Amino acid sequence: xxxxxxxxxxxxxxxxxxxxxxxxxxxxxxxxxxxxxxxxxxxxxxxxxxxxxxxxxxxxxxxxxxxxxxxxxxxxxxxxxxxxxxxxxxxxxxxxxxxxxxxxxxxxxxxxxxxxxxxxxxxxxxxxxxxxxxxxxxxxxxxxx
Numbered sequence: 001x002x003x004x005x006x007x008x009x010x011x012x013x014x015x016x017x018x019x020x021x022x023x024x025x026x027x028x029x030x031x032x033x034x035x036x037x038x039x040x041x042x043x044x045x046x047x048x049x050x051x052x053x054x055x056x057x058x059x060x061x062x063x064x065x066x067x068x069x070x071x072x073x074x075x076x077x078x079x080x081x082x083x084x085x086x087x088x089x090x091x092x093x094x095x096x097x098x099x100x101x102x103x104x105x106x107x108x109x110x111x112x113x114x115x116x117x118x119x120x121x122x123x124x125x126x127x128x129x130x131x132x133x134x135x136x137x138x139x140x141x142x143x144x145x
Contacts (some may be wrong), residue, residue, distance in 0.1 A: 001107040001125075005134050007143035008100040014143070015073035015094050018103070019044050024052070026142075029134040032056070039082070046070045049081075056084055056127070086110040103139065 005015060017023055019041040028034040036042075037051040048067040053060065063083035069078050073094060080088035087110035095102045111124060 001105075001128060001130075003105040004102060005136055005139060006097060006099050006102045007139060009143045010055070010095040011094055011101045014101040014103065015078050017142070018092055018094070019072065019076060021050055027135045027138050029131060033060075033132070036061070044070060044076070050078075057083075070143070084112070088114045100143075103128070 005142075012081070021036060021038070022040045024036060025034055025063060033055040034052050038051055042050055044065060044067055046069065048070075050062045050064070050065045050067075052061060055061070061084045064081040065078045065083075066081050066108075068077045068079045069091075075087060075091065075093050077091045079090075087108060089108045090105040093102075093104040093106070095104065107128070109124075109128075115137065
């Protein structure tokens, strides 16, 4: 999954916002009932672990993330260690442009085998598109208003 968005803000401003785990709740739709379990503030670096709670399709999940790559102000990668996916690797890239900063999200994911596995992929894709559409709108409101 790839999502790109350009905002009218500087690279340092955008990276500072996205690298603050406390802003995750602002970027997440209320329907996911998202909350950060790890005490804030969280010092970000390679090896940082962050735990969240959220609901997907009404089912509660504990999600544990590892920051596996940290290259301020251009890139960081979070990988799910525990959660609803068999694989979740989210690469966040930030590039300065003439218009401001391009935010580029690349997500590699795989579904668990049980109970529905890959047969649920179309439903999951719709859900992820909805999650990232919400995120896009919040980012636009924050940086382009």
